[in-house]
Amino acid sequence: MGKILNLLFCILLSNFIISYAQNCSSYSFTNNAIYATCVSLPVQNSHLYWTYHPTNGTVDIAYRHAGVPASQWVAWALNVDGRGMIGAQALVALPSSNGSLQAYTSSVTGYGTTLQQSSLSFGVPVIRAENSNGDVVIYATLVLPGGRTSFNQVWQSGPVSNGAPSAHAMASENRNSLGTVDFVSGVTGAGGAVGGSLLHRRNTHGVLNAVSWGILMPMGAMVARYLKVFKVAHPAWFYIHVACQATAYGVGVAGWGTGLKLGSDSEGIEYTSHRNIGITLFALGTLQVVFALLLRPKPDHKYRIYWNIYHASVGYAVIALGITNVFKGLDILDPEKKWKHAYIGVLISLGVIAAILEAFTWFIVLTRKKEEKQQVPPGNGAYASNGYGHGHNQEA
The missing domain is CATH 2.60.40.1210 (Cellobiose dehydrogenase, cytochrome domain)
Incomplete structure (x- = not known):
């Protein structure tokens, strides 16, 4: 048995030497x-x-x-x-x-x-x-x-x-x-990775944008969609939502700044789709912040419903573009696979939590509407339209 193992070892060693010799010497x-x-x-x-x-x-x-x-x-x-x-x-x-x-x-x-x-x-x-x-x-x-x-x-x-x-x-x-x-x-x-400080700035740019547009923005949207259904979370859900999105935007601005610096330091190297999505993403995010601060109507305003539709549509577009651009950035940086797997794991976790909360909040809303309908006296149907669920949604 020992002789057989020695023979196999010699064969493997000789194949390695032959392979190396063919490559070089x-x-x-x-x-x-x-x-x-x-x-x-x-x-x-x-x-x-x-x-x-x-x-x-x-x-x-x-x-x-x-x-x-x-x-x-x-x-x-x-x-x-x-x-x-x-x-x-x-x-x-x-x-x-x-x-x-x-x-x-x-x-x-x-x-x-x-x-x-x-x-x-x-x-x-x-x-x-x-x-x-x-x-x-x-x-x-x-x-x-x-x-x-x-x-x-x-x-x-x-x-x-x-x-x-x-x-x-x-x-x-x-x-x-x-x-x-x-x-x-x-x-x-x-000697490690080529680029030194440039590569470090690329990694910083990637981390900032993955955390901001790719993680914090979806979390803030989930807070606005699901927490407001619970009476005990009113009005805390609104301030949590604002804090989440403001933090995400602030970190995103830092990521945008590093991206501009990378562009100026990497003349002749262009990633067109990643850049264009980033520009669109930053413009829509800025639009959300400016409109929320200056143009958001009061909850009982007649145009509030149009604001809600606009705010939700642009918000979901920002989330979709952000996640897409994070994956494009990962393809450009080409880090170890564990980092891409980790981000996919975060998205799956958020998706599972969102699915559970979606089902649970629909159950609460339907149950609440059924209870309110039973409690409304005959002839007072108009009162039902001003129940907690409807008025609470107008606070978004």
Whole structure:
């Protein structure tokens, strides 16, 4: 039995080694180049090869992105003074209309970059690129700055629009395409999510809007619809409703502000439907607040019924748009699945509570109407229309 287990272990180990070798060290370059070190990068099916020359402080590198579509640009970069995208000194391979690859350098100074050709903060005397059986390979010689050998690195790929690189996707692989590399020790490491403070602001924007439009607004609407049926909750339900919606709107304003800041800091990156829904949502929410403060008729006003219809219709529209946009935001941020599952769990919980309260409040209203009808003396039918249920609803 022990021999069989040892044999199986050896087979698994050999398969792992063979698989790794096929990904990295056993790859044959078209120019028969051989590099002293190679590493398989953690995401995007990418690999880095290099030979370091200590005598003159240069390094010959080959960056290989396997299985990339022929219509996409590919880039690998060192960030000398920081991490992530801003400040990256990039080697770019851009496909031409005739199928060839143009290799050039680009210094990234902002999130809205289109990777325009420019010189780097260190020398690159040699750079070229090729597409070999679906693998894009960038070859270069780098003159490492300041005698350093350890740097942060970034790698990406994205679509081409009108002959120029356009914004890459923001999936988890793209956000995690960075790490460290030491050209002497051969050690590389993962570096977390790309974007640093930008990603933090995206997460803040998402949390603020999920809590405000996606959770507090529905809760406030449930308070207005169900608590007012109970006599003991009058008029407390109204103030709870106002407090809930005012808090939701205030948090939503903060989320709106972070969204505007993200838009200005992410020039060239647009999520059209998410943005348009957000604009509509904020406009309707503001309209609700302004009209509630300035134009809400008294409960006995003849136009109050029209106000109630408007207020409920716009309120439910805000809730529907808010929940929709939260899911669109989750798709953009692409966080761990547990966060999306958690939000779905919150919605299901609110839905179950709403269903139970809907049935219970209808039972109370129908029972109350039946009792009031029995208590009305003959000939006083008009009095029944002014019962507690009707007048109480006018307070909404």
